[in-house]
Amino acid sequence: MLTKAPKGTRDILPDEIYKWYFVEEKFRQICHQFGYHEIRIPVFEHTELFQRGVGETTDIVQKEMYTFDDKGGRSITLRPEGTAGVVRSYIENGMASWPQPVKLFYDIAVYRYENVQKGRYREFHQFGVELFGAADPSADVEVISMLHLFFNRLGIKSLALNLNSIGCPTCRAAYNERLKAYLRPKLERLCSTCKDRYERNPMRIIDCKEESCRSELVDAPALLDYICEDCSRHFEKVKEKLSAMGIVYSIDKGIVRGLDYYTRTVFEFVSDTIGSQGTVCGGGRYDGLIEACGGKPTPGIGFGLGIERLLLQMDSQGIVIPQPDPPDVFIGVIGDRAEQFSESLALKLRTAGITCHKDIMGRSVKAQMKYANKLNARFAVILGDSEVESGKVELKNMVTGEGRDIHIDTLMDRLLKSRQGAV
Ligand code: ATP
Ligand code: MG
16 A cells, blocks of 8 residues: 555656656647636635536536545545636636636646546546637637647647537427437436436436446437527537638537536547547537536636547657757766865856756766766766866767867856757
């Protein structure tokens, strides 16, 4: 127990963190380009927020939340997704009076008690955006086009964009009756969660992952065929605009998405190269959510993008993420005097922005150079008494093995120049 992390969690170790930095940086860049600002929300919230904001009949709330009482007796839940917390913050901080629309992004860890498998963890990470205040199809299209560009920039090719509309509460009421009529004779064969959903929110049954339920749903009526005129017009506009921008999509009438307050446009970016957990990103419009959480009726749209699945996707396509630059120089030392001198020298070099390593283990010169090799340092110098006295050192190019005698005072300048390709 002590030396094994809890099931479904994983360490991100130094040898892969550069991949995370890379995609995080690209995500931040694109968010800024599209006018989004970062929001950092708490890891935990009052449980009621997720019950309300994600929805009582969702898999997340019914099966997957990490919920506990704190020492003050409050029911607390580790965030299973980002939207509810951002919506809570929107209301709490009066963002309705900010210039509209309000565009927020986040990069967070989330927690779900799930069946662990490849691409499905209990602690995982999401990029997400939330756009509040814009009801127009242009908002839907802007959000989708941002993802389209993001994936393109990362060199990701094989992600299909699947699109659906799940209407509004008005059209859904009629659809729910239709779906209930279809499911009535099958009710006994549904899982216990879906039996409960039958009265409370029949549409949720469409999203059930249980095989027994899935097989009962093959001929189920599709919500898209029942949406009202306004919703239909909205959806037509979204499709028209996407086509005009050259963004390819397919209609998937089966997408209902995991949150209860989605309305109208819902979409997923799905991979066919990373196995059964192939949904890399899911999103949609949630015009009822802010009101459901206690704010004024406000339209919203956003997405959540699984970072682990994004990296799996890039890996499966053989996309190489650039490794971080190697250290500029390693300073080897022999003796106390050189040690003292090299500490000041290292500080001077680091002050100038040079990446510099030096021995701090009191090792032999041979061991120090072995270490310099392991670090992939581009250059090395070895300082002993005579080098400190004369100011002359040999600057060794660790890639070519060539050595060159230089004056120690020129070291910094040479290292800086070498970065521009001139040694
Ligand atoms: P799924 O159908 O795979 O369970 P979901 O509908 O529950 O996904 P969302 O709540 O929409 O997923 O989360 C957005 C994204 O987060 C998903 O598209 C996926 O990339 C990622 N994701 C969801 N659950 C997990 C998990 N347990 N481990 C890793 N990534 C996940
Ligand atoms: Mg899920």
